[in-house]
């Protein structure tokens with residue numbers, strides 16, 4: 001016997017039916033269920049940095065993920081309602097129209113996303129809420145410390161997690177529910193809303209296609225290859241598809257869960273053997289985990305110029321330099337190639353991200369938040385915690401005990417692009433020597 005007459009599942013960064021315990025719970029508890037995804041309009045509008053939170057590349061990827069989720073839900077007798085509105089307005093309408101008794105949502109670590117969730121609970125205290133940490137590996141209660149005692153750097157965090165042997169206590173990914181309760185929504189209206197989404201050109205041969213079906217295919221291909229056996233040695237490559245896992249974009253929108261990745265990793269280790277490289281995949285997933293809890297613990301400070309420190313870096317904002325950095329037109333060919341790769345594909349390797357961030361802060365002396373905001377717009381794997389946490393780290397205002405990471409760009413170029421093929425491929429090796437220029441007409445005239 002179902003507990004609630006009408007429930008609502010509010011999807012956000014958990015765009016999957018597999019390994020989604022909250023959805024399974026909703027399937028058991030509700031007679032009728034509304035499945036909702038809301039795209040806040042401000043994501044596509046200029047933000048305080050003059051950039052958009054959701055650029056075209058990620059929007060394309062996200063539409064694919066939503067399309068895949070829609071099919072998975074339809075196969076279980078459900079519909080996906082996608083609205084472009086302030087989430088609180090969408091929810092208010094649905095609550096009053098359908099008498100919703102219970103709402104299910106994945107707990108977000110982002111400050112602004114959480115604010116929507118908190119406001120919802122405040123405005124509708126009579127509704128029953130079920131939420132869980134489905135974006136992270138651990139549940140907050142499993143962590144071997146209280147959130148306000150989160151270690152101030154990754155190494156301490158990893159040591160505590162490994163000492164508590166949390167990996168061996170992780171449950172396996174859950175199968176998807178076989179069927180879902182029916183929707184009270186008019187299905188024609190739901191399809192109409194779907195068709196209203198702004199069109200984006202899909203790029204058929206783009207290596208990343210959104211959605212859990214592509215994610216699962218990719219995870220299977222990766223772990224049945226020998227690439228994981230060499231991951232530690234190859235992961236810093238600038239431009240080689242199997243050099244690193246390429247799981248990030250699916251993990252970011254939740255069409256893939258981190259537990260699904262760990263199950264596949266364990267299976268690979270049984271088949272091919274565990275080594276330093278397979279351990280390193282776990283190690284990198286722990287970095288991801290650390291930044292999730294870091295974002296939750298530090299709230300709004302994730303976006304503050306001074307980060308967790310008393311003082312920010314000695315940087316400022318120079319419009320022309322920032323433009324050059326964004327378009328890949330700086331005096332540094334390696335940075336230009338990385339930025340052009342980002343602009344064309346929505347992806348950049350981890351090493352590339354470190355180099356361009358170091359360049360922005362140390363060579364161009366720009367305010368790091370503009371770099372983070374540009375990544376937010378351009379990356380298909382944008383994740384609020386990983387992006388802003390890594391930027392703080394590189395700007396010396398975050399979780400780096402050394403407090404300062406300046407990469408020697410010439411040395412890094414010799415090491416990671418010894419034959420210049422990466423720079424030749426992504427273009428513009430003729431770096432612009434001039435950083436700032438000023439037209440004679442701009443100078444004040446001395447009368």
Ligand SMILES: Cc1cc2nc3c(=O)[nH]c(=O)nc-3n(C[C@H](O)[C@H](O)[C@H](O)COP(=O)(O)OP(=O)(O)OC[C@H]3O[C@@H](n4cnc5c(N)ncnc54)[C@H](O)[C@@H]3O)c2cc1C
Pocket residue numbers: 235244245246247248249251252281284285287288289291348349350351353354357375379381382383384386387388390391394
């Ligand atoms: C300035 C900067 C900004 C970044 N912004 C993001 C972002 O918005 N979204 C994002 O997912 N990653 C971000 N990263 C981390 C990292 O660069 C990417 O996760 C990685 O390059 C994705 O490629 P991959 O999946 O092949 O990674 P792999 O090397 O195969 O790593 C496996 C997984 O571990 C996680 N991971 C690896 N390194 C990190 C790290 N340093 N921090 C957090 N998680 C990590 C990712 O989920 C990744 O998919 C950023 C790093 C830097 C330096």
